[in-house]
Amino acid sequence: MQLNRLFFALWPDEAARSASREAARQLQLRLQPGGYLSSPERYHLTLLFLGDQVRPEHEQAALRAAEGLRAAPFELCLDQAGSFRNKSVPWWLGPRQPPEALTQLHERLREAMARAQVPVERMRFVPHLTIARDARRVLPPTPVTPIRWAVQDFVLIRSRLDRQPLEYEILGRWPLTGAAATAPPSSPPPQLDLGF
Known part of the structure; x- marks a missing residue:
């Protein structure tokens, strides 16, 4: 089968991309x-990985299913x-x-693909944006100056x-236009600023 690696993702705006690069x-x-730093032009946060060999009919079904998804910006x-x-020890x-x-967006996407009978890879959702690959050592959780990203689509x-x-080719883009959650916002955790 022909190679066709597809995934749903969040694509940073220029402010988030620039701050992530810094x-x-x-x-x-x-x-x-x-190792080496990832190219900022390819920065993304994977929401759902569909696979390496996605059939054309599943690609089309995924595009149609994403059209009907409603979620709030955040x-x-x-x-x-x-x-x-x-193996590649990616830093993120x-x-x-x-x-x-x-x-919720991740879960709604997974449910939409299931309804559309689009196979997806079974992996735990760990939201991250890869910034480097082939590092010589593992990086333990390290606080950084917060990067605020207004997710709109x-x-x-x-x-x-x-x-x-x-290269990454964007096949479709969908705005987040749903209603905001009704639960009160939680307080953010205290931040430790290491000066970068």
């Missing part, structure tokens, strides 16, 4: 992780860095406490692995 640069300068605060322990930025609206992306360097 946080990555500061982490690199202070902690010397080795603010995302990237306030810590960390890494995964997989993410929220210490993901907002409920983000979790979500996208479906095709990973163009046939191009070097790899």
Whole structure:
């Protein structure tokens, strides 16, 4: 089957992208992780991974299903860095406490794909924005100066692995226009500012 890697994601606005790039640069300068920094043009936060070989009919069904999804816009605060322990040891930025609206968006997308009979990869949702790969060491949870990101929409992306360097092609973009949650907002956790 032909390679067709697709995923739903949040695509940062220029302010969030620029602040994330600066946080990555500061982490690199202070902690010397080795490896290489991710290209800011490819920064994203994956909401739902559909797979590496998505059939054309499933791609079309995913696009149609996303059209009917309703969720409220929200603010995302990237306030810590960390890494995964997989082979490429990626370093990332993410929220210490993901907002409920983000979790709901992920769940609604998963439910919409199930209704549309679009297969998705089964993996735990850990919201993060990858800033570096092939680090020489694991980064424990590290507070960073909060990056506030006003999330207004979500996208479906095709990973163009046939191009070097790899490119992302946005196949669809949908605004978040649903009603806000009725629960009172929770107080943000105290922030530790390390000066970057």
